[in-house]
Amino acid sequence: MQKSFSLPISRREFVKMASLAAAGLAAGTTPGMAATPSTPQAGTMAYAGREIPLLFDTDVCVCGGGPSGAAAAINAARKGAKTVLVERGIALGGLAVLGCVYPFMDTLAPDSDTPYVAEVKDRLHRHGIEHYDGVTRQVWHNPETLSLIYDEMCEEAGVNILYQCVLVDSIVDKGNITAVIVQTIAGLAAIRAKTFIDTTGDAYLARAAGVPFEKGYEKTGNNQPMSFRFEMGGIDLNRLYQHVAVELKEDWCKSKPPHFEIAEAMHRKQRYKLEELMARGVESGELTQKEAEYLQAHSIIGKNGVMSMNCPEIPVEYSASDPLSYSKAVTVGRKMMRHIAAYLVKHLPGFEHAFISREAAMLGARESWRIRGKHYLVEDDYHNQSRYADAVCRTAWFIDAHGEKVSEKLPKGAYYEIPYRSLVTNEIGNLIVAGRAISASFILQASMRIQPTCMSIGEAAGIAAAWGLKHGIAANNVDWKAIPAKERSYVSSRK
Numbered sequence: 001m002q003k004s005f006s007l008p009i010s011r012r013e014f015v016k017m018a019s020l021a022a023a024g025l026a027a028g029t030t031p032g033m034a035a036t037p038s039t040p041q042a043g044t045m046a047y048a049g050r051e052i053p054l055l056f057d058t059d060v061c062v063c064g065g066g067p068s069g070a071a072a073a074i075n076a077a078r079k080g081a082k083t084v085l086v087e088r089g090i091a092l093g094g095l096a097v098l099g100c101v102y103p104f105m106d107t108l109a110p111d112s113d114t115p116y117v118a119e120v121k122d123r124l125h126r127h128g129i130e131h132y133d134g135v136t137r138q139v140w141h142n143p144e145t146l147s148l149i150y151d152e153m154c155e156e157a158g159v160n161i162l163y164q165c166v167l168v169d170s171i172v173d174k175g176n177i178t179a180v181i182v183q184t185i186a187g188l189a190a191i192r193a194k195t196f197i198d199t200t201g202d203a204y205l206a207r208a209a210g211v212p213f214e215k216g217y218e219k220t221g222n223n224q225p226m227s228f229r230f231e232m233g234g235i236d237l238n239r240l241y242q243h244v245a246v247e248l249k250e251d252w253c254k255s256k257p258p259h260f261e262i263a264e265a266m267h268r269k270q271r272y273k274l275e276e277l278m279a280r281g282v283e284s285g286e287l288t289q290k291e292a293e294y295l296q297a298h299s300i301i302g303k304n305g306v307m308s309m310n311c312p313e314i315p316v317e318y319s320a321s322d323p324l325s326y327s328k329a330v331t332v333g334r335k336m337m338r339h340i341a342a343y344l345v346k347h348l349p350g351f352e353h354a355f356i357s358r359e360a361a362m363l364g365a366r367e368s369w370r371i372r373g374k375h376y377l378v379e380d381d382y383h384n385q386s387r388y389a390d391a392v393c394r395t396a397w398f399i400d401a402h403g404e405k406v407s408e409k410l411p412k413g414a415y416y417e418i419p420y421r422s423l424v425t426n427e428i429g430n431l432i433v434a435g436r437a438i439s440a441s442f443i444l445q446a447s448m449r450i451q452p453t454c455m456s457i458g459e460a461a462g463i464a465a466a467w468g469l470k471h472g473i474a475a476n477n478v479d480w481k482a483i484p485a486k487e488r489s490y491v492s493s494r495k
Contacts, residue, residue: 066094068458228333240350373439
């Protein structure tokens with residue numbers, strides 16, 4: 001049986017690489033940056049009674065290539081850490097690219113853009129995507145352009161990306177993860193690293209390593225309802241704008257085409273002009289009540305006549321943390337999607353010639369599992385505008401817990417901060433968790449889960465991982481405020 005992957009390198013390069021790998025294995029894990037490069041290794045590793053290929057022996061392994069994962073990998077690599085990024089799809093960006101979650105919502109906090117977020121915006125502009133609508137601060141991106149930008153940034157930083165690669169298991173020894181097991185297109189393989197960053201969104205690596213976790217709302221056990229987003233092409237955007245903004249006098253969307261949005265949500269306090277349209281669909285039997293309750297759509301810059309549909313919202317009884325329920329939600333959501341699309345084509349001016357042009361490649365899970373880390377964020381942190389000396393970012397996005405609670409926005413200029421201690425645990429020394437699965441209650445998570453905030457959290461995770469390795473400090477003992485201010489992505493005003 002073949003024990004390793006064939007490598008497209010010369011015999012001389014192979015011998016040199018094998019020698020480096022052997023030296024690294026003999027030396028073991030020592031404080032400081034790794035001497036071995038993040039290049040494919042020729043060795044093997046014992047797992048489940050068999051020998052599987054050891055793909056990488058590296059400094060940092062990031063699991064999950066969504067908004068926080070791409071940010072973590074790029075920033076770790078830029079700070080000198082040899083970095084591998086594991087992604088289960090064939091594009092980085094997570095829900096922003098594969099899930100049709102568009103655009104990036106505004107944090108509503110002043111000066112919240114960390115350097116990485118500002119750079120992504122700048123690169124969108126340089127690629128011809130005008131992300132600013134002139135009114136709001138949400139980022140109107142383009143999914144295909146965004147995935148290209150992430151590829152470019154990873155290539156420039158020297159990140160090794162493993163596409164179509166699924167995290168399977170972790171190997172833990174004495175409170176540290178020594179390796180992760182992944183399923184590749186060639187079969188099972190291992191990746192050894194000094195520090196691991198869990199950006200799976202579901203805290204999968206953390207849970208596999210034995211970190212305490214929570215899921216769902218503490219009062220009901222329900223996850224936030226998922227969405228099965230899709231795109232519709234063939235839309236006459238100007239006719240749609242004329243009908244919604246002029247004829248119906250809907251002032252929900254403050255911007256004009258090509259940046260335009262429609263929305264309705266029957267279960268919210270906000271009353272939308274399109275609610276009557278959707279209610280008629282329920283009366284006629286063309287829509288179910290659940291299909292009619294939530295509708296949102298945004299134009300996509302760079303895709304003329306195409307809108308990203310933030311719907312259907314799948315009923316809350318389908319769980320983002322149960323594999324059988326999740327799978328059923330896909331089938332249910334696809335049917336709901338078709339019903340909504342057909343109804344809009346028949347009844348909404350501007351959609352007369354529209355059609356489904358793309359389905360998301362993943363369901364939009366707003367919340368699933370969350371770790372219990374060194375610091376646990378709660379709802380009071382939002383209302384009290386908490387500040388932390390080890391804060392890695394700020395946000396003021398309102399508490400947006402679909403189906404449970406929607407909070408009023410904070411006063412203009414207000415915000416709360418997210419501390420580094422909410423990214424690390426007591427149980428695993430070399431693990432950082434970034435993105436929507438950090439240590440927070442269900443209600444607080446409903447505020448911090450938006451993509452710019454997750455990007456900033458991932459950015460800090462990458463910086464902290466590289467800093468810890470460089471100075472021989474375990475990831476869960478890194479003191480974020482001790483890192484020189486010029487090397488941090490965010491500095492809190494609290495000392």
